[in-house]
Amino acid sequence: MAIGYYLVVSALLFSIGLVGVLLRRNAIVLFMCIELMLNSVNLTLAAAARLWGGPDGQVFVFFVIVVAAAEVVVGLALIVNLYFRRGTLDVDVPQLLRW
Amino acid sequence: MILLAAEASGVANEVVTTTSGVIGLAWLIPVLPLLGFVAVLATTKALGDRAANLALAASAATFALSIAVAVTVITDLATYVRPMPTWIDVGGFTVTFDLLVDQLTAVMLLVVTGVGFLVHVYSVGYMHGDSRYPRFFAYLNLFLASMLILVLGQNLLVLFLGWELVGLSSYLLIGFWFEKREYAAAAKKAFITNRIGDVAFMIAMFLTFATVGTLDILGVVENAEAIASGTAFVLVLLFLGGATAKSAQIPLYVWLPDAMAGPTPVSALIHAATMVTAGVYLLVRLSPVLVQSVPGMEVIAYIGVFTALLAAIIAVRQDDIKKVLAYSTVSQLGFMVLAVGVGAFRESIFHLVTHAFFKGLLFLAAGSVMHAMANRADIWQMGGLRKAMPITFWTALTGWLAISGVPPFAGFFSKDQILTEAYFHGYGFIWITGLIAAILTAFYMSRWFFLIFLGTPRYGDEVHPHESPRSMTIPLIALAVLSTVGGVLLNPVHTGPLYRFLEPTVGPIDDLGYEPYGPLEESVLIPLAIVAAAIGIGLAYLLYLRRPIMGARTSEPIRGPLAELAERRFFVDEAYEAVFVTAGGGLARAMVWFDTRVIDGLVNGAGGGSVLLGRGSRRAQSGLVRRYVAVMVLGVLALLAVLIAQVV
Numbered sequence: 001m002a003i004g005y006y007l008v009v010s011a012l013l014f015s016i017g018l019v020g021v022l023l024r025r026n027a028i029v030l031f032m033c034i035e036l037m038l039n040s041v042n043l044t045l046a047a048a049a050r051l052w053g054g055p056d057g058q059v060f061v062f063f064v065i066v067v068a069a070a071e072v073v074v075g076l077a078l079i080v081n082l083y084f085r086r087g088t089l090d091v092d093v094p095q096l097l098r099w
Numbered sequence: 100m101i102l103l104a105a106e107a108s109g110v111a112n113e114v115v116t117t118t119s120g121v122i123g124l125a126w127l128i129p130v131l132p133l134l135g136f137v138a139v140l141a142t143t144k145a146l147g148d149r150a151a152n153l154a155l156a157a158s159a160a161t162f163a164l165s166i167a168v169a170v171t172v173i174t175d176l177a178t179y180v181r182p183m184p185t186w187i188d189v190g191g192f193t194v195t196f197d198l199l200v201d202q203l204t205a206v207m208l209l210v211v212t213g214v215g216f217l218v219h220v221y222s223v224g225y226m227h228g229d230s231r232y233p234r235f236f237a238y239l240n241l242f243l244a245s246m247l248i249l250v251l252g253q254n255l256l257v258l259f260l261g262w263e264l265v266g267l268s269s270y271l272l273i274g275f276w277f278e279k280r281e282y283a284a285a286a287k288k289a290f291i292t293n294r295i296g297d298v299a300f301m302i303a304m305f306l307t308f309a310t311v312g313t314l315d316i317l318g319v320v321e322n323a324e325a326i327a328s329g330t331a332f333v334l335v336l337l338f339l340g341g342a343t344a345k346s347a348q349i350p351l352y353v354w355l356p357d358a359m360a361g362p363t364p365v366s367a368l369i370h371a372a373t374m375v376t377a378g379v380y381l382l383v384r385l386s387p388v389l390v391q392s393v394p395g396m397e398v399i400a401y402i403g404v405f406t407a408l409l410a411a412i413i414a415v416r417q418d419d420i421k422k423v424l425a426y427s428t429v430s431q432l433g434f435m436v437l438a439v440g441v442g443a444f445r446e447s448i449f450h451l452v453t454h455a456f457f458k459g460l461l462f463l464a465a466g467s468v469m470h471a472m473a474n475r476a477d478i479w480q481m482g483g484l485r486k487a488m489p490i491t492f493w494t495a496l497t498g499w500l501a502i503s504g505v506p507p508f509a510g511f512f513s514k515d516q517i518l519t520e521a522y523f524h525g526y527g528f529i530w531i532t533g534l535i536a537a538i539l540t541a542f543y544m545s546r547w548f549f550l551i552f553l554g555t556p557r558y559g560d561e562v563h564p565h566e567s568p569r570s571m572t573i574p575l576i577a578l579a580v581l582s583t584v585g586g587v588l589l590n591p592v593h594t595g596p597l598y599r600f601l602e603p604t605v606g607p608i609d610d611l612g613y614e615p616y617g618p619l620e621e622s623v624l625i626p627l628a629i630v631a632a633a634i635g636i637g638l639a640y641l642l643y644l645r646r647p648i649m650g651a652r653t654s655e656p657i658r659g660p661l662a663e664l665a666e667r668r669f670f671v672d673e674a675y676e677a678v679f680v681t682a683g684g685g686l687a688r689a690m691v692w693f694d695t696r697v698i699d700g701l702v703n704g705a706g707g708g709s710v711l712l713g714r715g716s717r718r719a720q721s722g723l724v725r726r727y728v729a730v731m732v733l734g735v736l737a738l739l740a741v742l743i744a745q746v747v
Contacts, residue, residue: 021725022725022728022732025725030725094722095721095722096722098720098721
């Protein structure tokens with residue numbers, strides 16, 4: 001089995017996610033792009049686990065999924081609050097934490 | 100008189116270490132007045148003016164004890180060392196508070212405590228009614244304690260302790276009426292001028308320790324002959340530096356005339372009789388070191404004789420009753436210093452003693468006059484006080500005759516012996532100059548005396564001169580007696596009782612190669628000195644007493660450029676002001692500039708630089724999440740690039 005395909009797909013997914021985080025301003029889209037990047041990493045881990053024939057990578061993927069679920073809870077709560085307080089989902093608008 | 104009984108052996112003293120007998124109690128001599136100082140300050144609140152009696156009692160007790168110690172030394176000639184606790188003990192360097200009691204100490208003890216006690220008594224009357232009356236006595240006691248530490252110390256460092264403490268008490272007493280700005284300034288001037296000499300003294304001690312390995316006076320004296328002549332020369336000059344400040348010699352005499360700002364008893368005790376002689380005492384005490392360097396002693400002699408002459412010239416044109424005496428003191432101290440310089444150590448101490456008598460007397464008489472004249476000090480506003488103040492007049496008369504060098508008063512013997520000794524030791528120039536200074540001394544003291552006590556009164560009806568109270572006249576009488584008979588009893592001929600008594604304590608001068616300056620014998624030199632005194636008194640009589648124009652004059656009638664120069668004190672103060680005060684001020688300003696601009700600039704620059712750095716770098720904190728991500732990605736990419744480059 002050629003691991004190269006998995007890695008290429010994974011790299012593509014990661015890059016799409018990264019470009020999305022960098023270029024888009026909508027908080028929901030930003031959030032989804034982050035999920036995309038996480039999942040590209042998961043794909044890499046699963047592929048590598050298969051390659052080496054060990055369980056470590058797959059166990060790690062489960063961890064990532066669990067943490068990502070928790071992160072979604074916090075992240076979506078933040079986004080909802082942002083919308084309630086500022087009436088926008090544009091991440092460039094809140095700039096309180098700056099010089 | 101008691102000294103007459105003493106038969107000096109002519110050989111070196113035997114050193115006796117003892118803690119028993121009268122010598123064992125010698126430590127009480129400085130401690131009693133010190134306790135008096137503390138007690139007066141502590142009880143002033145409770146007792147008020149009566150607290151001063153404690154100081155009076157302390158001075159009397161220490162005087163009595165000093166007599167007992169002196170009698171012990173006279174009856175049993177020896178150098179006594181009274182062991183005391185250790186002060187400093189570091190490595191090979193030990194300083195103890197040991198007391199040194201020998202013939203020289205005995206003489207100094209009697210002078211210091213004797214005149215000190217009389218001045219205490221005098222102050223009861225003079226300072227009566229002053230708002231800080233008890234404090235004055237406390238300070239007087241502090242001074243006595245300091246001076247006695249200075250005289251008794253067996254170690255140069257202990258001597259220096261007393262040296263500094265007399266400077267402190269002098270400062271406190273000159274500025275006793277500190278409400279007047281100029282008085283406070285005079286106190287500061289005295290203190291700062293003395294600091295200059297102190298530095299020389301300290302360096303001298305360092306050099307002594309480096310050369311001899313001890314600061315014990317006995318140890319230094321014992322090893323004096325081992326000091327190389329070059330080192331000895333430097334040492335002598337450094338000790339002289341200390342003495343020029345304390346004993347008011349050129350170039351550091353300027354503080355003494357200003358020190359007259361203090362109450363008159365202080366001028367008598369500290370700035371005439373005792374403290375200012377500390378420099379002379381130091382030089383005589385170290386005379387075994389001095390004789391190692393004849394060139395160094397010659398420097399001392401010339402400093403002394405020029406001081407004697409310069410101060411005498413200035414004194415001729417002073418109109419303040421105390422300023423005349425102040426310059427006279429500088430001049431007489433010049434005589435003592437010149438005596439040390441020409442190898443006449445014992446004559447110097449003799450003059451120190453008689454000077455303490457007659458100059459203390461003259462100052463106290465001046466205080467009595469000022470007391471009677473409602474604190475006026477201008478001698479041109481006086482005159483004819485003979486009738487109003489008979490006791491002051493007669494006592495001042497003896498003081499005047501004594502300082503003028505009229506036989507058989509005390510000053511005649513001491514001054515004459517200094518001058519003949521200078522002649523016999525080959526210093527012709529110093530002898531002649533000293534003789535001129537002696538003529539001037541007789542002249543200005545006669546002027547002082549005539550203008551105050553004789554002639555017709557020149558003061559207005561608003562002043563009612565009266566004789567001073569008994570507490571003031573009794574010390575006057577005591578000192579007048581001493582000024583009259585002191586010379587005859589102590590040392591009527593050159594090799595008299597005091598001369599032989601002091602022999603074991605001073606450096607040997609026999610092998611210094613002194614040759615007489617000329618063929619004259621004492622039988623010619625002594626009449627010459629009397630003629631000098633007569634010339635001075637006669638001139639003053641012609642100029643200030645006989646001339647009828649004097650009657651109504653209230654200012655100096657004789658004018659001229661030289662007189663003007665003397666009146667303005669040769670502009671020495673102004674020159675010092677220009678050179679040291681102005682230059683020192685300039686240096687200080689340059690230092691301030693360097694400190695505030697360069698040093699502070701560096702410190703402030705470091706702070707300012709950090710602020711600027713922070714101001715620039717905080718721009719990175721933009722608050723834009725996406726920019727942080729972008730920067731992070733760039734960073735990761737850079738790291739990756741580095742890693743890959745390393746692998747490849």
